Amino acid sequence: xxxxxxxxxxxxxxxxxxxxxxxxxxxxxxxxxxxxxxxxxxxxxxxxxxxxxxxxxxxxxxxxxxxxxxxxxxx
Numbered sequence: 001x002x003x004x005x006x007x008x009x010x011x012x013x014x015x016x017x018x019x020x021x022x023x024x025x026x027x028x029x030x031x032x033x034x035x036x037x038x039x040x041x042x043x044x045x046x047x048x049x050x051x052x053x054x055x056x057x058x059x060x061x062x063x064x065x066x067x068x069x070x071x072x073x074x075x
Contacts, residue, residue: 008056016049 024041028034 003056003060005057008053008060012049012053012056015052016045019048020045 020041023044024037027037027040031037
């Protein structure tokens with residue numbers, strides 16, 4: 001069972017949006033500077049989305065830890 005590329009891409013986008021929001025909040029709490037927090041979040045959004053997509057596709061090529069469902073061919 002393999003995932004299609006668009007599924008990996010959508011997972012990467014949704015995960016990065018959540019992760020970027022977290023990064024911006026933490027950065028704002030630490031620095032108190034909204035502009036700095038948004039700048040870091042914007043850059044981080046795209047770099048980590050690309051890394052996640054590549055990571056997901058690499059793992060999708062591995063059979064490690066996968067179990068194919070048993071099909072029942074009863075007649």
